[in-house]
Amino acid sequence: MKAAPLEYLAHAAGPASAPTERLEWALIALVVTVMLVVAVLLIVALARRRPPGQGERIGAEAGGMAWIYVGTGVSSLALFVVLVYVMTTLESVASPAKAPALTIDVTAYDWWWKVEYPDPDDGSRRFATANEIHIPVGVPVEVKLRSADVIHAFWVPQLAGKTETIPGQVNEQWIQADAPGIYRGQCSQFCGAQHAHMAFEVIAQPEAEFEAWSRAQMRDAAPDGGEPAVVAGRHLFGERCAGCHAVRGTDAAGMQAPDLTHLGSRRLIAAGQLTNTADHQLDWIEHAQRIKPDSLMPSIALSASEAVAVSAYLTTLR
Template identity: 55%
Template sequence: MSSAPRLTARSARCGLALTIALAHDKARAGFDATAHVATSLAGTQTPLAYFLHSKGPATEPVLYLGWILAAICTAVCAIITVMLIIGMFRRRKPEDPRSLSTEGGTSFVYVGTAISTVALLGITVYMLVVLARVAQPPNEPAMTVTVTAYDWWWKVDYGDGPSHFSSANELHIPVGVPVLILLKSADVIHAFWVPELSGKTQAIPGVTNRQWIQADRPGVFRGQCTQYCGLQHAHMAFEVYAQPHTDFEHWIAAQRMPAPVPANAQAARGATLFEKRCAGCHTVRGTRSAGVQAPDLTHVRSRRLIAAGTVANSPESLMQWVQHVQEIKPGALMPDMKLSPAEAGDLSAYLATLR
């Protein structure tokens, strides 16, 4: 057998073995993690739409700057292409090889250098102007929110003192007013970016950076960590919800409420199980669960996504996440929870009350 057929047969056998192994693993797990991830991302906006759309004053100047830079780059590429084509079909006249004098050609170098210098200086000045325009909000910020980056999720703190509460992977803001973001990191360097609302700002351990965002209309805007921070960097997303002022105030009032008391025996058993197994890391306000190393779950069922935008927040997906964390998001600090069917039912009933 020649080397090519032998390699093809070997590749086919390896592919078949890999397919069988993957099928066995999925059957053993009892669910398809890829399907859960795909479901969570369904209906979300494309982050790269920021090149075509701006939804706030912090990105509008950057939008126009991007268009101008793209036009200049396109023009440069077109000019170079035309010159290459001309050079391929137009030849110089034969010259005496013993001659020491050369004429022509240098004028193109002079003209090209002059045009490039003027263009680069103009772009530099324009970029500095844009940077100055987006450095500060046009008006005094209406509110301040603290966002702390963790491996690999986002903690969002609102208010101070008795009115303080925390959420996770969701940032709610009122429409039409600037919001100041205080950025922190609990572990490594991360970067906060909402493409349609703001530029990129790093979250650095031991440093508090400042960012401001403003949405001109209601909507949901996807954000992402853009500084490589480890294994699950790509699954460290969040969402910004821009709401009319009335809706925003209603959301704030609902989030400040403590968790409700379980209304039935199954939910009560689930609450007891939660305090035994989960309270060391998670907080549920109004209960004895007061962990600080993981997201606050007081109103977890009010969120559209969980696991920093990785999984859709349905009762089924939530329980799959609890029991199969390391298959959905390998490397996450949360371990897989080993639960019996009865315990899973009790815990699900309790989590369903956390709205």
């Protein structure tokens, strides 16, 4: 099994993450400074320690108490400054400078992400994908977060902080990418056996590319062309997969697993575990419980001819 490549951009890449990154470095600097000061004071105290039985010079106790008062005062002032800085930073990233240009719905499942692009004015323009969020560059995007089972946490470090997804509750976050690229996201709240394998990608694109991607995603699955292997694969898919997966434009209308209408357009599968190739698709189908134990995706036994047929059908889902 070949793991998915890490071709991601590093460091803050948007207005919701840059202030948080500066705060992080400031807190790291403060912690390191405090550790160094404490270490120096401890070394000095050990060096000046008198052997047992020798008296202390007059006034030493008073001088020691004075240093305690000074240290307490400086520490209190530093903590107050840090508190003000933290609260100011949180306020600066609480909402975007302008109204979001796009709203998407993200629902967390054990262990994958359902991504829906609603259109309140035209229901036919609504579509869903999985583990892959596309956004236009340079504009704020509102993300409405839900959970279908347990508490998860939505986190794209380069674009924004963490927001939990809680069953029965809708939380909101906004993200914005200042440059095109691929930004890795991850569930950051322990949610079960495959918590570490619950990743997703945010793909930021220029406006024209994003619109082209959106139009392609709105379309139903293309006709399979009637080739015998593809037809056989479609029937197998309907028998074994359609109860969980959906393919728009066909009878497959499952709601408990990723929508596969445009499976071929995605970079990764299995919530970031595998690159999206024909071999990895079959590996995932046949060995899901080896790749992600305890996931709801079962390992499905396929004969050689069935594997060829299913793979032929999946290649049509572009």
